[in-house]
Amino acid sequence: MPDSPYLVELKNVQKNYRQPNGEVLPILDIEHFAVRPGDQVVIRGRSGCGKTTLLHSIAGLTPIDSGEIIFGPVKLHKLAEAGRDKFRANNIGYVFQTFNLLPAFTALENVMLGMTFTKRAKDRDRAAALLQEVGLGHRLNHKPSHMSVGEQQRTAVARALVNKPVLLLADEPTANIDPGHQQQVVDMLREVCHHENVAMLMVTHSPEVSNQFEHVVALEEVNRVVGVA
Ligand SMILES: Nc1ncnc2c1ncn2[C@@H]1O[C@H](COP(=O)(O)OP(=O)(O)OP(=O)(O)O)[C@@H](O)[C@H]1O
Structure with a gap:
């Protein structure tokens, strides 16, 4: 059988949440969705x-109820929580809307903390080089409160990439950035992912941002659950 062309492939994925009253709320029912390496x-x-x-x-981060999530030879849906955590630490970077940096630590320390849960030895040079790559070579020793929000998000991107993931997941990464600096963050994300050979899956509400991408998927088009919102 030929190798899959996909970095990650979802097949018949269903995810429900259980409401406090016991009612089951279907959220995802996706027959097929996939991302190719570097996409x-x-x-x-x-x-x-x-x-x-x-x-x-x-x-x-959350288990699915049924279906398959396949990363090459790894069937993520078959792993227990500890296995999923380990897989994520080594293979997936995650960038949040709210950056999630630790306030007591410098930019460099925050990025190095990203290496805590991996086999990778803490590599100060790699962390510093990534901060340089996201344009923060001059801010290594600044704590988050002494950085602009754009700089905080750049630090969060460096942290997400420090373990050389194959996939970066970014959840509305520009939502808290002022409009004047959103484009810089988008450009930086695209360039650094390209340079690091990392695929990126980004959620955004912004048409200005999504219009710049070749691959844009409206979740409603692949999700059979209707009327969630
Ligand atoms: N832990 C949970 N328990 C129950 N319902 C949840 C839980 N998490 C999310 N939901 C519900 O699932 C639906 C999907 O939530 P989700 O955060 O994935 O939506 P979204 O598309 O990212 O929304 P937004 O664009 O507003 O951030 C929402 O209706 C939400 O209320």
């Missing part, structure tokens, strides 16, 4: 349609 893909869709749930499922 840069935007996911858009209305509020509440399940975009974050999709990213969490691919990251293994």
